[in-house]
Amino acid sequence: MTTISLKVEFSGGLELLFSNQRSHAVTIPSTDPATSKPTDLQNLIFYLRDNLLKERVELFVETDTVRPGILVLVNDTDWELEGEGDYVLKDNDEIVFISTLHGG
Amino acid sequence: MAPRTCALCESAKAMLKRPKTGQQICRDCFFYVFETEVHNTIVQSKLFQPGDRVAIGASGGKDSTVLACVMKTLNDRYNYGLDLFLLSIDEGITGYRDDSLETVKRNQQQYEMPLKILSYDELYGWTMDAIVSQVGRKNNCTFCGVFRRQALDRGAAMLHVDHIVTGHNADDIAETVLMNIMRGDIARLGRCTAICTQGEDTIRRSKPFKYAYEKEIVMYAYFKKLDYFSTECIYSPDAYRGHARVFLKELEAARPSAIIDIIHSGEAFEVREEVKATQRVQQTCIRCGYMSSNDLCKACTLLEGLERGMASAGITDRGRKQLESQGPAPDNLRTIPFFKLPLGNPTIAIESTS
Ligand SMILES: [Zn+2]
Ligand SMILES: [Zn+2]
Numbered sequence: 006m007t008t009i010s011l012k013v014e015f016s017g018g019l020e021l022l023f024s025n026q027r028s029h030a031v032t033i034p035s036t037d038p039a040t041s042k043p044t045d046l047q048n049l050i051f052y053l054r055d056n057l058l059k060e061r062v063e064l065f066v067e068t069d070t071v072r073p074g075i076l077v078l079v080n081d082t083d084w085e086l087e088g089e090g091d092y093v094l095k096d097n098d099e100i101v102f103i104s105t106l107h108g109g
Numbered sequence: 110m111a112p113r114t115c116a117l118c119e120s121a122k123a124m125l126k127r128p129k130t131g132q133q134i135c136r137d138c139f140f141y142v143f144e145t146e147v148h149n150t151i152v153q154s155k156l157f158q159p160g161d162r163v164a165i166g167a168s169g170g171k172d173s174t175v176l177a178c179v180m181k182t183l184n185d186r187y188n189y190g191l192d193l194f195l196l197s198i199d200e201g202i203t204g205y206r207d208d209s210l211e212t213v214k215r216n217q218q219q220y221e222m223p224l225k226i227l228s229y230d231e232l233y234g235w236t237m238d239a240i241v242s243q244v245g246r247k248n249n250c251t252f253c254g255v256f257r258r259q260a261l262d263r264g265a266a267m268l269h270v271d272h273i274v275t276g277h278n279a280d281d282i283a284e285t286v287l288m289n290i291m292r293g294d295i296a297r298l299g300r301c302t303a304i305c306t307q308g309e310d311t312i313r314r315s316k317p318f319k320y321a322y323e324k325e326i327v328m329y330a331y332f333k334k335l336d337y338f339s340t341e342c343i344y345s346p347d348a349y350r351g352h353a354r355v356f357l358k359e360l361e362a363a364r365p366s367a368i369i370d371i372i373h374s375g376e377a378f379e380v381r382e383e384v385k386a387t388q389r390v391q392q393t394c395i396r397c398g399y400m401s402s403n404d405l406c407k408a409c410t411l412l413e414g415l416e417r418g419m420a421s422a423g424i425t426d427r428g429r430k431q432l433e434s435q436g437p438a439p440d441n442l443r444t445i446p447f448f449k450l451p452l453g454n455p456t457i458a459i460e461s462t463s
Contacts, residue, residue, distance in 0.1 A: 082125075105171075105280075
């Protein structure tokens with residue numbers, strides 16, 4: 006099974022849900038075993054929810070995407086310009102999740 | 110998906126979709142349009158005069174950290190001629206405020222602005238940790254809100270500033286509009302969208318980020334690598350505001366203009382004069398000289414309740430009556446130093462840049 010390696014970062018308070026650790030090295034299969042399609046950002050969100058998230062899932066995921074108020078960046082670009090959950094992940098991509106819901 | 114080109118400069122790679130307009134722009138154009146829009150808000154609302162002394166209410170959080178950066182940039186770029194200060198309130202919350210104050214101290218050095226930290230302990234003789242240990246976690250936010258508001262004015266008076274700017278953004282204001290509607294607080298609804306507020310003799314307060322979306326503030330901090338503190342207050346977050354916030358984010362996800370639309374709705378309400386009149390500041394507190402609508406200001410009432418071990422005195426009518434039935438306040442009661450508005454030059458010490 007081929008895999009891809011990603012750098013995943015959480016900030017803006019979101020790191021508290023992930024062992025209070027901001028930066029994580031993540032290795033996931035390059036294709037989704039259920040659909041045999043290339044792994045996309047939505048697969049990654051589910052993977053993070055099922056494998057890395059330590060508490061309070063509702064603060065990270067809502068139905069099939071991140072909770073409103075969480076910004077996602079793909080290699081420093083707003084994921085809204087990259088197709089959001091449909092973005093197909095590449096080896097060495099850097100994905101950043103930032104909560105905007107915490108303190109001013 | 111092929112990389113898209115910036116809609117403004119048409120050369121660099123687009124990195125952000127603007128929530129207000131849907132425009133796709135590059136990092137440098139984003140900095141420029143974000144800063145320019147704040148500048149336009151400042152100019153159109155005539156917020157400042159050359160020579161004004163302006164304190165930035167700095168919590169170490171994202172909004173005030175970005176505000177400090179943008180205020181410094183604009184003051185230099187457009188020669189506003191402002192003297193800028195950082196003003197922080199230390200509520201005395203271990204593990205929360207002490208950490209965020211470290212962020213403010215770094216801001217002080219990065220932006221070369223004098224910093225004044227005023228603590229609840231210094232002003233009221235009570236930290237929030239001590240208040241919570243007496244009153245529990247039910248009404249502690251009332252104490253904190255009343256004490257913070259007055260502490261900001263007093264800190265500003267100590268710095269002899271004319272004006273306090275705060276980091277409230279468009280999302281915060283839309284949230285407040287929703288909350289005032291849901292509570293039926295029409296007088297507050299009439300005031301909460303004002304970009305600048307000034308009582309009879311209070312220090313001006315304004316919100317240069319009134320039209321700035323939270324998403325853009327966070328992206329600005331991210332792209333500029335500004336460091337900010339983002340832990341929620343450990344003492345009971347404001348649950349009602351939390352629900353309003355989540356609701357607003359859901360609306361925004363469905364239609365990004367929702368935030369500005371709600372602000373416009375708030376602005377469009379015409380509040381009758383007699384409703385406004387009931388909210389006006391009529392007098393000053395007989396004990397501490399701060400603006401008040403009764404003989405005693407809210408902070409003095411809350412403080413007396415704490416000092417006399419009847420914390421509910423400042424919260425409910427019943428508590429107040431109970432306190433009064435115990436007789437007048439003792440002579441040796443701790444009080445807040447008498448409030449005087451600034452005249453002449455400041456005489457207080459500010460944190461040294463070291
Ligand atoms: Zn550009
Ligand atoms: Zn008073």
